[in-house]
Amino acid sequence: MGTGTRSRLHRLAAVFALALSLAACSSLAASTGTKEDQLTAVTHSQVQTARLAAEAGLEDPPAPAVTLTVVLDDARTELVGTQEDLAKLPGDHEDLAGLVEDAIALVDRTATAIEDGDRPALREALRQAEALATALEDRSEKL
Amino acid sequence: MKKYLALTLGVLTAIGGFVDIGDIVTNAEAGARFGLGLTWVVVLGVIGICAYAEMSGRIVAATGRPVYDVIRERLGPRAALFNLIASFIVTLLTLAAQIGGVAVAIQLASGIPHVVWVAPVAIGLWILMWRVKFEKIERILGLAGLTIAVFAVSIWWLDPDWSALSGQVMSITPPPGEPVPTYLYYAVTLFAAAMTPYEVFFFSSGGVEERWTVKQLGIQRANVLIGFPLGGLLSLGIAAAAAVAILPLGMEVETLGQVVLPIGLAFGLAGMIVVLFGFFTVMVGAAFETAMSCGYMLAQYFGWQWGKRKQPKRAARFHAVVAGSVLLAFLIVQTGVDPVMITEVSLIGSAVALPLTYLPVLIVANDRQYLGDHVNGRFGNAVGLVTLLVVLIAAVAAIPLMIATGMGA
Numbered sequence A: 001m002g003t004g005t006r007s008r009l010h011r012l013a014a015v016f017a018l019a020l021s022l023a024a025c026s027s028l029a030a031s032t033g034t035k036e037d038q039l040t041a042v043t044h045s046q047v048q049t050a051r052l053a054a055e056a057g058l059e060d061p062p063a064p065a066v067t068l069t070v071v072l073d074d075a076r077t078e079l080v081g082t083q084e085d086l087a088k089l090p091g092d093h094e095d096l097a098g099l100v101e102d103a104i105a106l107v108d109r110t111a112t113a114i115e116d117g118d119r120p121a122l123r124e125a126l127r128q129a130e131a132l133a134t135a136l137e138d139r140s141e142k143l
Numbered sequence B: 001m002k003k004y005l006a007l008t009l010g011v012l013t014a015i016g017g018f019v020d021i022g023d024i025v026t027n028a029e030a031g032a033r034f035g036l037g038l039t040w041v042v043v044l045g046v047i048g049i050c051a052y053a054e055m056s057g058r059i060v061a062a063t064g065r066p067v068y069d070v071i072r073e074r075l076g077p078r079a080a081l082f083n084l085i086a087s088f089i090v091t092l093l094t095l096a097a098q099i100g101g102v103a104v105a106i107q108l109a110s111g112i113p114h115v116v117w118v119a120p121v122a123i124g125l126w127i128l129m130w131r132v133k134f135e136k137i138e139r140i141l142g143l144a145g146l147t148i149a150v151f152a153v154s155i156w157w158l159d160p161d162w163s164a165l166s167g168q169v170m171s172i173t174p175p176p177g178e179p180v181p182t183y184l185y186y187a188v189t190l191f192a193a194a195m196t197p198y199e200v201f202f203f204s205s206g207g208v209e210e211r212w213t214v215k216q217l218g219i220q221r222a223n224v225l226i227g228f229p230l231g232g233l234l235s236l237g238i239a240a241a242a243a244v245a246i247l248p249l250g251m252e253v254e255t256l257g258q259v260v261l262p263i264g265l266a267f268g269l270a271g272m273i274v275v276l277f278g279f280f281t282v283m284v285g286a287a288f289e290t291a292m293s294c295g296y297m298l299a300q301y302f303g304w305q306w307g308k309r310k311q312p313k314r315a316a317r318f319h320a321v322v323a324g325s326v327l328l329a330f331l332i333v334q335t336g337v338d339p340v341m342i343t344e345v346s347l348i349g350s351a352v353a354l355p356l357t358y359l360p361v362l363i364v365a366n367d368r369q370y371l372g373d374h375v376n377g378r379f380g381n382a383v384g385l386v387t388l389l390v391v392l393i394a395a396v397a398a399i400p401l402m403i404a405t406g407m408g409a
Helices: A003-026 A028-032 A035-057 A065-088 A094-116 A119-142 B002-018 B021-034 B039-063 B067-075 B077-110 B114-131 B134-157 B162-170 B180-194 B198-209 B214-245 B256-302 B316-334 B339-365 B368-374 B378-405
Strands: none
Touching (some): A035 A094, A035 A119, A065 A094, A065 B077, A065 B256, A094 A119, B002 B039, B002 B134, B002 B214, B021 B077, B021 B214, B021 B256, B021 B339, B039 B180, B039 B198, B039 B214, B039 B368, B039 B378, B067 B077, B067 B198, B067 B256, B077 B198, B077 B256, B077 B339, B114 B256, B114 B316, B134 B256, B180 B214, B180 B339, B198 B256, B198 B339, B214 B256, B256 B316, B316 B339, B339 B368, B339 B378
16 A cells, blocks of 8 residues: 555545544534433433333232342432432522422332332332323423 | 254353343443344444454464464564553453443342442352363353343233334434434444454454364354354344333433343243343353453463463463453452443443454454465455444544443433
8 A cells, every 4th residue: 555545544534533523522412412401311211210110010920129129229329319410500490309309209119119019009109100200201392 | 963062052152252241231221222223233243243253263273373372473562562452451341340240230139239249259250260161161151141032032021013123123323313423322332342352352262272173163153153143132132122111211221220120021020030140140251251361362462371271380370360350350340330331431442442353353364374275265354344344433433422422321
């Protein structure tokens, strides 16, 4: 391969890398959204996790409580982190803060119901999870 | 009969070699986000790993030496040093991710935090490597790892919309509303998970340990061409289960616990036991392979005595590197850093390091001085070159995509 060809190849590779980086950076906003969008999405994701855990707890025989409790502990940790991030965010986010609080309470109730093997409480948690997920989806659409 | 047994055992080894925490995490994340829309990437990765594992096996069979040893001789120590540094760091991170993954699998079964399990897992791994024979580890763990097929089976129980699933398989563009960079980020990590560098080092060094010759090329080729695609299918099973149970809820997968939820929905208690056992064995197998690969790389570069069959006093430096790598990986995970995060970082590192692993293999596989009549044919070179082009694109794009998307957020 000649020096000229090699140098052209190097330039082509540099232009390709630059174009790719620019394309990636330009869609950063589309990819990640605002901080509030992200926190809403995290909350929604953890609510849906609680919903799936409740469904798995209602199986016959149910999924092991110990596994579902670990899953819900992780969800709770994420939600508490979201609550802290939201508190640091400038502006009024009372609406979202309330939903995050509801989500933490839901995760706690689901974990207790799973540990106790309380099927009616699990069915109620499942219903609440669906309602909360819908509320978060409505909020995301408004943002 | 002996031939069929060798084939079956080799296929199990290849399946076990393909699936690890990287495949589990990336397939579940991609399935939850894009359904089966990134199936084409897994197919591309399986074709690539088949092509390069077959070349590596051929190099070993024709020369009686591991690929890395031949690369150092053919390209010189300086060029091989770049390969060594990049591959070693990535493999060490991959080892840390596997150890962390095993600890999380035990946490999911016991409820006790994973950091408590990291030291017992590392010590157990070291004892396993020290006391149990190479073939036995590979075959028992390979066979046990097949239990993760429970993901593929669960799809029938979850009663999916089959036409939607098949539509996703045929798609090669991001779903509406999904940004292109995020889609490409997941494509890169899935591809890197399928072609992780340690697979080639382990496969070729294992070939030397098992004393392959050109007489076994047929069986070795069949192992690769059956085992890796089956491994790819098991991985796609994870993506499909996530596509059916998690995607419709708009939920993201960030923990191993979330990955097993579809199995809990489909099979309750029994399914969870099977899947956690599957995760445990698959990741212990991968931890064994990555720890051994760390030893293989350094020993082969510096020309030390190496091999699991060799007594520690005859290959002291090799065994010390293997044990030291497990210790370093243990320290990384013991800091409390999330194993899924380590997995994602190691996959991006893998993507960047891929050309340094695969280009030398292609060069050596075309060298008649080493391989004689067993050099690559036109078809092998065509597949190797196309894969290498994809590898180069993935390597260039990996870091910009990681930064731009905030690791696929």
